[in-house]
Amino acid sequence: MFSAARRTALRGATSLPQASSALANSLSRSALRRLLSSLAILEQREGQLNHGSLSAITAAKKLGGPVHGFVAGSNIKAVAEEAAKAEGVEKIIAVDNAAYDKGLPENFASLVVENIKKGGYTHVIAGHTAFGKNLMPRVAALLDSQQISDITAIENENTFVRPIYAGNAIATVESSDPIKIITIRGTAFPAAEVQGGSAAVEDGVDPKAEASAEWVSEDLAKSDRPELATAGRVVSGGRGLKSKADFDKIMEPLADSIGAAIGASRAAVDSGYADNSLQVGQTGKVVAPQLYMAVGISGAIQHLAGMKDSKVIAAINKDADAPIFQVADVGLIGDLFEKVPELTEKLKSS
């Protein structure tokens, strides 16, 4: 359709002199801006907007067209009104129905698909979170679109950048699908500010599809510390901690001394030192805080995939050859059972 026409135009333009090529490019871009429109899928839990999910709005804004947000659940009005304040969003589509409270993909996917069709969106964006990962591929399949997962950058309306092989390679891919289904890496797109915006709130269509699965229960780790995925500082423990008791005894005071979230390596999780939800890495969470402090973590590639975009990496390890030291800005070789309590004390008193 349009994208095919644009490619043909661009292909023709490449043989022309630079100036007219640029002109053709900018012409088709401005034409596109009128056609392009994005839907950002926002998350809510028990009537609370998940502010992390506002990253989807930031990503959608980069595409250039109008941005609408989407929320669904029971008594969704307050959530929709809060989301309407997000900077850069034109409209919030809200569907008030308790059937969508738990985000079950069996009915939520149909709901999203119907609203995409109604709104005629060219781009649909959600976070690469447990919710987004569960939902979006199902939406993509229903629309016969090949999803683009976990993107870290947007080059243009068709071209996206995403890490592959646990972040050991960065792929730039161009999509030919008319509707692009995208999940974004939250650490690569800051959440849109919930101020300054004054979007209209509109009721979406509700296909009332039957949910073929039912939600039974949940057990979420309760913590007063900042949330791992969005924390400004993260202290992370590995197998070097030796036991759950030691993990808690060493890591918790360290985290509290600098107001950090606690993370863990897969080795620590597998050994039962820390909960699975704390795992940082390719198969766990991806974090990019101001400070990432790795304690007793060797730095396997799967772990580095989850933290190597951190601003400053500090490492404490007794093995001078541990791969973590190759990426650490500040490395200290020593026994963590001596060094970390000393560090904690000095940080507390400073």
Place this chain on the structure above:
Amino acid sequence: MSALRILVPVKRVIDYAVKPRVNKAQTGVETAGVKHSMNPFDELSIEESVRIREKKRAPGGVEDICAISAGPAKSVDILRTAMAMGADRAIHVETAEGDEGALEPLTVAKMLRAVVDKEKSNLVILGKQSIDDDAAQTGQMLAGLLGWPQATQASRVEFTGDSVEVTKEVDGGVETVRAKLPMVITTDLRLNEPRYASLPNIMKAKKKPLVKMSLSDLGVANERRLKVVKVTEPAPRLGGGKVEDVDGMISKLKELGAL
């Protein structure tokens, strides 16, 4: 409850312990001469299927465990591994070597839908993601195409009467969902610890049936929606700064503005 006919898709990927290198032409990752293995999450899928049978967890029993892989000729190796771990038989959907043969998740999901119909599968257990493309899509797409319920990132699977209860890893903890068969489940690391294939089982696996097919046999085209423009190395970090003691660490962190 009817007996389970479990389909387990497995993928041959670069071994998880190998650090991949981007090729010179920047079109992909160097795969020639690099150790490949079964995607780690797929090992969990096979293991779980075999345990469901061994522990007689499904009231109706397990009638069949069929492993399937789409890929070049060498994918047979991982199908043999799957059978050595306990799968009854295998299907190999052969595709071309290298990039030409690589299938996008949507294509794999369409292929699996055709196989599910053909094999009358009522449970498909996939890994939550493959460690090469890191897409985390195929299981969900398959469930969508089939209109079946899905439970992703499973850490526990239980059968009660005619329904399946699955505990899933979600951000911040776990969530439990329940659905009736047929359904699609994707595995997470905590689900189980895959067994090693013993030598006698490796020998036995050589005699188990392995059927070859092509995508066209299943009525699916290898249609590409995403064009890889380029693949590059990530920007390297200039690490390696060492300090002598805790005081040195604190002052360096302050200097870098991290404290």
